[in-house]
Amino acid sequence: MGGWAIAVHGGAGVDPNLPPQRQEEAKQLLTCCLNLGISALRSSLPAIDVVELVVRELEIDPLFNSGRGSALTAKGTAEMEASIMDGPRRRCGAVSGLTTVKNPISLARLVMEKSPHSYLAFSGAEEFARQQGVELVDNEYFITEENLGMLKLAKEANAIVFDYRIPAVGLESCSAGAGAMESVMQMNGLPISIYAPETVGCVVVDSQGRCAAATSTGGLMNKMSGRIGDSPLIGAGTYACDLCAVSCTGEGEAIIRATLARDVAAVMEYKGLGLQEAVNYVMKERLDEGKAGMIAVSRNGEVGYGFNTTGMFRGCATEDGFVEISFDNN
Missing domain, CATH: 3.60.20.30 ((Glycosyl)asparaginase)
Structure with missing residues (x-):
């Protein structure tokens, strides 16, 4: 070793x-x-x-x-x-569809150690979280202003966003025009403010x-x-x-x-x-x-x-x- x-x-x-x-x-x-x-x-x-x-x-x-x-x-x-x-x-242990569990990784470990299963999802995972007494929060806790802005842009571009990319047409619809967007610092075609x-x-x-x-x-x-x-x-x-x-x-x-x-x-x-x-x-x-x-x-x-x-x-x-x-x- x-x-x-x-x-x-x-x-x-x-x-x-x-x-x-x-x-x-x-x-x-x-x-x-x-x-x-x-x-x-x-x-x-x-x-x-x-x-x-x-x-x-x-x-x-x-x-x-x-x-x-x-x-x-x-x-x-x-x-x-x-x-x-x-x-x-x-x-x-694995979990999906969590909306209130503050630390999903810890619930995944509890699935591994405290359940007879390897994977729990959505309402079943949330119910297991309550049974195990893990810390729960409102869904709003997870939502940031940056991601709300990113979601808005993605919707206007009709795109699912992976690794910061979005079709250029979406940017055009979110600005006063191409000239206006050129003055904004961008990353992979996206304004930095919606990283x-x-x-x-x-x-x-x-x-x-x-x-x-x-x-x-x-x-x-x-x-x-x-x-x-x-x-x-x-x-x-x-x-x-x-x-x-x-x-x-x-x-x-x-x-x-x-x-x-x-x-x-x-x-x-x-x-x-x-x-x-x-x-x-x-x-x-x-x-x-x-x-x-x-x-x-x-x-x-x-x-x-x-x-x-x-x-x-x-x-x-x-x-x-x-x-x-x-x-x-x-």
């Missing part, structure tokens, strides 16, 4: 021209979460505890798309989903070689009510086993088709690839035209990541002192 390692992401699809203030806010949050995880690992917390701890912190902060700050459905509500997986015995974030996740291997993964999201902006993405689907957005742990972000439907997270473990096991080799292979060979990113750790204390979008917010650290916080290819 090569010691502990941790990686965290705040979503794929980041524009390289993201304003410096936004870059700094995201890096500060990732640094805070990474340090939280490092401290927990140095205190010998198991990997499964660390991934829950870190993702809870990301869910509380509205900067990224999970918990407070979740992307909104076409009805203007937040419907959240999350999953968690403990590698040693491949135990897992929309992406999924969060964390993967950890502890000093005992135990791997765990956790992923949480509000899904796509302007999604149909009831839509379920890759984040709560074990093997698609989240996977952990005795070899590695993986958390994905990006175009959910493409990640689902590719069973992206599980495939990393599969090519490590069946092709004998190393962690980064496996990530590179899966990103190149399994996504077709889909856009996504992932973070991963191995039981040997390695970290890896990959993305085919313009960027991916991420941070990682290993026991030997390596630390990185970045969002682009530099």
Whole structure:
């Protein structure tokens, strides 16, 4: 075993021209979460505890798309989903359609540990949350002014928004004219004031070689009510086993088709690839035209990541002192 390692992401699809203030806010949050995880690992917390701890912190902060700050459905509500997986015995828990649970990732863990099932959704998940006594809040808690603005633009453009992109026709309908829009700072064709974030996740291997993964999201902006993405689907957005742990972000439907997270473990096991080799292979060979990113750790204390979008917010650290916080290819 090569010691502990941790990686965290705040979503794929980041524009390289993201304003410096936004870059700094995201890096500060990732640094805070990474340090939280490092401290927990140095205190010998198991990997499964660390991934829950870190993702809870990301869910509380509205900067990224999970918990407070979740992307909104076409009805203007937040419907959240999350999953968690403990590698040693491949135990897992997942939830979808949450509207009042403050920390979806913790309910996912309770599904894993306190129910006979692996996945609960919508009213059944909410009822289980009440039975377990988790903290509940009104749906308005999750809704931010930025995301209300993003939803308005998405509706006017008749689009479901993934990784900050929207057809140009939508921008034209939201301005006094093309000339007016040219003077506004934009990111992937969107005004900065309606920036929309992406999924969060964390993967950890502890000093005992135990791997765990956790992923949480509000899904796509302007999604149909009831839509379920890759984040709560074990093997698609989240996977952990005795070899590695993986958390994905990006175009959910493409990640689902590719069973992206599980495939990393599969090519490590069946092709004998190393962690980064496996990530590179899966990103190149399994996504077709889909856009996504992932973070991963191995039981040997390695970290890896990959993305085919313009960027991916991420941070990682290993026991030997390596630390990185970045969002682009530099």
